[in-house]
Amino acid sequence: MELSGNTVLVTGGASGIGLGLAEQFVQVGSTVIICGRREDKLKEAQAKYPQLQIYVCDVADSNERVALFEWVTSEFPALNVLINNAGIQQRFQLQQAPEWETIHNEIAINLDAPIHLATLFIPHFMQQAQAAILNVTSGLAFSPMAMMPIYGATKAAMHSFTLSLRHQLSGTPITVVEVIPPAVDTDLGGVGLHTNATPLPEYIASVIEQLKAGSLETTHGFSANSSRASREQLDELFKRMNQPR
Numbered sequence: 001m002e003l004s005g006n007t008v009l010v011t012g013g014a015s016g017i018g019l020g021l022a023e024q025f026v027q028v029g030s031t032v033i034i035c036g037r038r039e040d041k042l043k044e045a046q047a048k049y050p051q052l053q054i055y056v057c058d059v060a061d062s063n064e065r066v067a068l069f070e071w072v073t074s075e076f077p078a079l080n081v082l083i084n085n086a087g088i089q090q091r092f093q094l095q096q097a098p099e100w101e102t103i104h105n106e107i108a109i110n111l112d113a114p115i116h117l118a119t120l121f122i123p124h125f126m127q128q129a130q131a132a133i134l135n136v137t138s139g140l141a142f143s144p145m146a147m148m149p150i151y152g153a154t155k156a157a158m159h160s161f162t163l164s165l166r167h168q169l170s171g172t173p174i175t176v177v178e179v180i181p182p183a184v185d186t187d188l189g190g191v192g193l194h195t196n197a198t199p200l201p202e203y204i205a206s207v208i209e210q211l212k213a214g215s216l217e218t219t220h221g222f223s224a225n226s227s228r229a230s231r232e233q234l235d236e237l238f239k240r241m242n243q244p245r
C-alpha cells in the first residue's frame, strides 16, 4: 500500500496504535483525520502534529457514526482510507452478572462500529481511484483470554467480517487489510496493563513495513503465530493462556 497521497480517517486516533499509524501517514504527506471521545486527547495529538484534523465522536452511537461519515466526506471528499481502530477491552467474570449495558458497549465499539462504518464508506470509496479499509483486530481473535470474554468474541467476529468484506470487494478499487496486533504497550484496558508488551514504536514500524510491502494481514510476534496456528496449536495456546481457576 502506498502511504502517501491518501486522505485517511483513523477512529480512536488520539492514542496508542491509532495515533502511531496516524503519525506515519502524516509524515509522508497524507491528510489525516482522527476521531475519539476525549477532546483533550485529540487536541494533545493535534498540538504535536498540527496537520492532524480532529473530530469528537463516540463510535458506539450509530447516529454519531452517520454524522461522522457525513461530516468527513463533505469536508474531505478525497477521503479514501478508513482505519477502523477504536476499541476497548474489559475484564470481568460472567458469573458476577455484569450489566448488559457494559457488555453491549464493548460490542458496539469493537464490532458494530467498524461494520457500520465500513458499510457507510463503501459507496464513497467506490468512487475513488484507490481506497482501503483497515480493520484492527487482535491476536486474541484466534485464541481468546477468558478473562476478557467479550473482547475476544468481538475480535474473532471482526476477523470473520474482514474475510467476507475482502472477498466481496475483490475487483473493486477498495483493498481490505486486517491489522492483527499482538499485545502492544498502550493504555488499552487501563493504564499500565500492557507495560510489558511490545513497545509501540517497534510495533508501528513492523505494521508500516508490512503495509508498504502490500500485506493484506499484518502480524507481529504472538499474532504471527496465533493467526496461522492449527486447531491443535490453538488448543495448546488456549490452555497456556488460560490457567485453570
Ligand SMILES: NC(=O)c1ccc[n+]([C@@H]2O[C@H](COP(=O)([O-])OP(=O)(O)OC[C@H]3O[C@@H](n4cnc5c(N)ncnc54)[C@H](OP(=O)(O)O)[C@@H]3O)[C@@H](O)[C@H]2O)c1
Binding pocket: 011, 012, 013, 014, 015, 016, 017, 018, 035, 036, 037, 038, 039, 041, 057, 058, 059, 060, 085, 086, 087, 088, 089, 109, 136, 137, 138, 139, 180, 181, 182, 183, 184, 185, 186, 187, 188, 189, 194, 197
Ligand atoms: N494494545 C494492545 O495490546 C492491542 C492488541 C491487539 C489489538 N489492539 C487493538 O488496537 C486498537 C487500538 O487500541 P490501543 O491498544 O491503541 O489502545 P488505546 O490507546 O486505548 O486506543 C483506543 C482508542 O480508541 C478510542 N475509543 C475507544 N472507544 C471509543 C468510542 N466509543 N468512540 C471513539 N473512539 C473510541 C480511544 O479514545 P477515547 O477514549 O478518547 O474515545 C482511544 O484513542 C483497538 O482496536 C484494540 O483492540 C490492541
